[in-house]
Amino acid sequence: MEQRTIDTTVVAYLDALASGAPTPGGGGAAALAGAMAAALISMVCNLTIGKQRYAEAEDEMRAVLDRSETLRAELTQLAEDDVAAFNRLSAAYKLPRVTEADIAIRRDAIQEALKRATEVPLRTARAAAAILPLCPPVAERGNQAAVSDVGVAVQLAHAAIRSALLNVEINLRTLNDPLYVRQVRNEVARLTEGLATEVERLDALVMQRLRAE
Template identity: 45%
Template sequence: MPDKKFIEAVASAAPTPGGGGASAYAGALAAALGSMVGNLTLGKQKYAAIQGDLKGVLLQLKACRETLLRLVEDDAKAFSALARTWKMPKATTAQQQLRHAAGQKALVDACEIPLQIMRVCAKVIELDDFLAHNASRLALSDVGASAALAKGAMEAAALNVYVNTAMMDDAPTAEAFEREAKDLVKSFSYQADVLYDYVRHEISGR
């Protein structure tokens, strides 16, 4: 059954779960779809030659799924920590400096968590590539769906990196976060697109 409670929480006026948490959740769904394809293939005589590799892929997809679900909570915690700094007193110069320093520190986690989401989604895309070329052809469309979800989740998480780096004073750190985010999108969105086109061609014949 769909997790209605989570969906309703996203739809509410509460700031969390927001884009980061939704990205992680979508990534977890992508990993779950990949796992489904792997499990449908596991034990089939036709795919006996890849059973060892397939078991390894399934273990990795399980780890991705579990990590992404944890990151839903971690993203909410990171945002809450940042939001708390906005409520710190600022009546005096000393309070303003303390508030600003706390905010800058919190921004680091607020960038790191969506980057972690992106890294795991990139891994899901890599594993989907193996499944697309080796697993059951009966579930090939599901591999494509998994890759499309993982790509969307990764690109959505990237926006959470950029919105936080825009508030950072430490330009080198901000640039490092942005560079990794851009590199992940460039490399793995392309891989997901290639995989999607491959699946579309294979299932439609055109």
């Protein structure tokens, strides 16, 4: 069984990312940024649960932890799905184009593969966006000694969303299905509406807790 790209050491993954190979690339990096954001939220929850000082928040932290771990698993898998989507698209471009039938088959395969290559980063952006609502309760009621980690999670989740949507955009420009493109652009607009304002609000919340006595 072939080893998954994500089942390597951090150093090996970064070496692969830096190499001339097309995968892993920006889509996978975006997903891993999101996975790290989710992991940091989980970490702060784990540093809160079981501490007498934060006993009143324990049930809430357990609920957040369950959600953050679900998102971490999803985003980790999306990093691998991004590689698979690129490989499928690359294979479609290599299909023969000798006859008219070949050309039609190749064209359709490319369009289907482009949709798959669009869906993966779009799912990444959705999952990363779902991390942001987990940040306020952890910043406000989680272990104060780790509140800076919540701030890092906010920044990584934000980066994951914006980075994933860049990968959506590059695929949309070569898709020939106007209805699909319009639907995706509408979702992109929903995902980014108020995003910068929300990140600023979360930053301010983290800073307020950092400076609290």
